[in-house]
Amino acid sequence: SVRYPRQTHAVEKNIRLLHEAERKERRDIDYVSGLTGHFLEEIFVWKKDAWEEDLRVMGFFMGKFIYLMDALEDIEKDRKNGNYNLFSEYGKVWGTQQEEKIRAILMDMMTQASRAFERLPVLENAEILRNILYSGVWSKYEYLQLKKKKRRKTR
Numbered sequence: 001s002v003r004y005p006r007q008t009h010a011v012e013k014n015i016r017l018l019h020e021a022e023r024k025e026r027r028d029i030d031y032v033s034g035l036t037g038h039f040l041e042e043i044f045v046w047k048k049d050a051w052e053e054d055l056r057v058m059g060f061f062m063g064k065f066i067y068l069m070d071a072l073e074d075i076e077k078d079r080k081n082g083n084y085n086l087f088s089e090y091g092k093v094w095g096t097q098q099e100e101k102i103r104a105i106l107m108d109m110m111t112q113a114s115r116a117f118e119r120l121p122v123l124e125n126a127e128i129l130r131n132i133l134y135s136g137v138w139s140k141y142e143y144l145q146l147k148k149k150k151r152r153k154t155r
Contacts, residue, residue, distance in 0.1 A: 010042035022084045029068070029105065032086055037063035057116035062137075065109035069140055072102065094148045103141075110137060 002008045018035040026032050037060035044059030045052050071078075071086045075093055078085035090098050114133045122129060 004046075007039075007042045007046075011039040014039040025084050027086065027089060029086060030064075033064040033067040034060070036067035037061060039063065040066070051120055054116040054119045058113045058120075061109045061113040061116070065106060065113065065137065068102075068106060068109070069137075073140065073144055094145070106141065110134075 014035045018032070021032050021035065040063030041056040041059035044055040044062075068086070072093060074083075075085050075087050077083075079088060087093050087102070090102070092098060093102060110133065117129065117133055
């Protein structure tokens with residue numbers, strides 16, 4: 001009676017594994033963020049056809065990006081509350097060296113997703129989707145950077 005059993009199973013399984021990884025405080029960025037990637041790739045593949053592989057790649061890397069961006073957004077709150085965060089051991093995430101490393105990881109995720117998107121036969125709304133992939137997804141990152149700079153100025 002579930003309309004999309006493959007996708008439902010993937011979401012349930014990977015969320016369970018994600019909770020377990022967070023409980024065990026796993027620090028492997030590829031593994032932990034990949035769990036979100038795995039369930040998003042299944043959601044992107046709404047049917048198995050010639051475009052399945054590119055949709056999987058796009059969903060997988062977007063899922064990883066989303067998980068990492070969320071962890072980056074929550075790092076200060078999680079440190080303050082003693083909660084798990086993948087970036088907890090990174091020190092100052094907005095310090096020059098760490099920020100460059102994190103940005104490179106995020107860039108790689110979106111590069112992979114964008115390459116897969118460009119192989120798809122998107123005819124309608126392609127420019128809107130490109131705008132989201134190449135620019136829109138970075139608005140949160142830019143917002144977090146501005147927020148950090150404002151905090152530094154008020155100290």
